[in-house]
Amino acid sequence: MRAATITDIIPKELIDEIRSFINNYNKILITTHLSPDGDALGASLALYHYLFRRGKDVKLIVPNSFPYFLKWMKGTENVLVYEYNPEVGQHLIMNAELIFCLDFNVPKRIGKMASFVTASNAKKILIDHHPYPENSCDVVISYPEISSTSELIFRLLYQAGEYEYIDKDIAECIYCGMMTDTGGFTYNSNDPEIFEIISLLLRKQIDKDAIYSNVYHNYTEERFRLLGFTLLKRMKIYIDIHSALIYLSKEDQQRYKSKKGDTEGFVNYPLSIRGIVFSAFIYEDDNYIKLSFRSQGNFACNEFAAEFFQGGGHLNAAGGEFYGTLEEAIVLFETGLKKYELKLKSASR
Ligand code: 5GP
Numbered sequence: 191m192r193a194a195t196i197t198d199i200i201p202k203e204l205i206d207e208i209r210s211f212i213n214n215y216n217k218i219l220i221t222t223h224l225s226p227d228g229d230a231l232g233a234s235l236a237l238y239h240y241l242f243r244r245g246k247d248v249k250l251i252v253p254n255s256f257p258y259f260l261k262w263m264k265g266t267e268n269v270l271v272y273e274y275n276p277e278v279g280q281h282l283i284m285n286a287e288l289i290f291c292l293d294f295n296v297p298k299r300i301g302k303m304a305s306f307v308t309a310s311n312a313k314k315i316l317i318d319h320h321p322y323p324e325n326s327c328d329v330v331i332s333y334p335e336i337s338s339t340s341e342l343i344f345r346l347l348y349q350a351g352e353y354e355y356i357d358k359d360i361a362e363c364i365y366c367g368m369m370t371d372t373g374g375f376t377y378n379s380n381d382p383e384i385f386e387i388i389s390l391l392l393r394k395q396i397d398k399d400a401i402y403s404n405v406y407h408n409y410t411e412e413r414f415r416l417l418g419f420t421l422l423k424r425m426k427i428y429i430d431i432h433s434a435l436i437y438l439s440k441e442d443q444q445r446y447k448s449k450k451g452d453t454e455g456f457v458n459y460p461l462s463i464r465g466i467v468f469s470a471f472i473y474e475d476d477n478y479i480k481l482s483f484r485s486q487g488n489f490a491c492n493e494f495a496a497e498f499f500q501g502g503g504h505l506n507a508a509g510g511e512f513y514g515t516l517e518e519a520i521v522l523f524e525t526g527l528k529k530y531e532l533k534l535k536s537a538s539r
């Protein structure tokens with residue numbers, strides 16, 4: 191078999207440093223961002239399985255719960271949710287010797303755990319693909335041009351010569367993260383090496399079709415009806431500026447018995463409309479308003495999110511937050527659209 195061409199993008203010194211941290215420390219904690227998605231959880235679980243198989247005392251803690259369509263991944267039953275038991279979480283953070291921070295760039299993204307992780311004396315390793323990482327970790331592996339953190343976990347293990355230790359469970363988690371952060375390889379996924387990596391994962395006997403089904407063909411009837419309602423009754427199209435908005439109040443969600451994770455992916459739908467390059471989803475959460483942004487082409491969602499909604503993210507996928515009513519958030523969003531009118535009019539797919 192001819193070797194695949196996977197470029198060694200991570201400097202050898204960093205690989206060596208991570209290897210020596212793993213060799214020298216036993217109590218290892220992995221953490222990832224609020225509302226963990228397929229990539230956050232896939233990358234974290236892949237690393238968790240690897241370290242567990244290496245005999246490490248490894249724990250994985252996430253700030254809050256994750257959607258039901260990710261529960262099929264091996265190891266999800268061992269994931270600790272900080273929100274459910276903050277004392278245990280604080281104890282783990284304070285006693286860890288090594289902390290992996292995966293798929294987030296600034297401490298704020300892990301919510302209430304942030305101050306404890308920042309204060310911990312553990313060595314810290316950041317592995318992420320969001321732009322502008324805050325450099326407070328001992329090792330920073332940050333590649334915004336790489337489409338998922340899960341891909342970075344693969345590259346780290348591959349470059350470290352650990353490919354043979356990637357088993358089916360690890361490969362499934364990595365594939366899930368790569369798949370979900372590229373919308374099933376429909377955006378951000380033209381790098382041929384992504385497919386070289388997939389081929390190496392398939393050699394670990396993963397069933398990629400089943401993984402797709404587990405994630406995308408696993409919705410409840412309620413979720414589907416909520417989607418129908420949202421597109422029919424809660425969508426605004428601003429066609430001359432190539433933009434769309436969908437929004438849901440708490441009352442809407444209750445009426446359709448919306449569960450955690452049910453609205454995941456909703457923001458992408460308006461991008462299927464001809465001419466739309468920018469889509470926003472404004473969602474009334476328990477004590478704040480959550481915003482999600484997606485774009486096609488060169489319109490910078492992260493810039494928009496940062497300017498109006500204390501947020502950030504990637505060029506084509508970003509998020510933010512708002513404290514006030516849903517109506518006020520919509521007004522601010524529309525003010526933002528006016529300010530970005532020229533950029534939106536000239537944005538290309
Ligand atoms: P989503 O819309 O799926 O929640 O998030 C899309 C992207 O934006 C993700 O890469 C996520 O990390 C980032 N993001 C979402 N919400 C926020 C936020 O409140 N602040 C920042 N800085 N990034 C966010």
Ligand code: MN
Pocket residue numbers: 229230293319337338339371
């Ligand atoms: Mn990610």
